[in-house]
Amino acid sequence: QSQLVESGGGLVQPGGSLRLSCAASGFSLADAGIGWFRQAPGKEREGVSCISSTDDTTHYADSVKGRFTISRDNAENTVFLQMNSLKPEDTATYFCAAGNYYHCSEYIWPGAFDYWGQGTQVAVSS
Numbered sequence: 001q002s003q004l005v006e007s008g009g010g011l012v013q014p015g016g017s018l019r020l021s022c023a024a025s026g027f028s029l030a031d032a033g034i035g036w037f038r039q040a041p042g043k044e045r046e047g048v049s050c051i052s053s054t055d056d057t058t059h060y061a062d063s064v065k066g067r068f069t070i071s072r073d074n075a076e077n078t079v080f081l082q083m084n085s086l087k088p089e090d091t092a093t094y095f096c097a098a099g100n101y102y103h104c105s106e107y108i109w110p111g112a113f114d115y116w117g118q119g120t121q122v123a124v125s126s
Contacts, residue, residue: 002026002115004096009120012086016124020081022096022117029072033102034079035113036070038092038122047108048094049081057104063089086124093119
């Protein structure tokens, strides 16, 4: 019933851009904070970015700061991750997650989230 679906992944060249989308159904993202995570093969899951439910507080991992931007469109019930200046080390499966009235803080803790998407693949290669 409550579901998150990521889309927008693909293969891009270094320096290129992608915009990932996370569409919610069965609940309203207006009541939820959102986190973006990624996991590369053989590596642990990494918190990438988050945005609060009731304001526009955002945080970013140091590895993506200045290159990625998280945003929401409540009318579309969708959260976005704009990824610019992509690097090969950005290659991973990207997941979005939602937590009821979650407030974004610098440390993006996966245990704070109630719903998870299935992931979308991002590959950055020449």
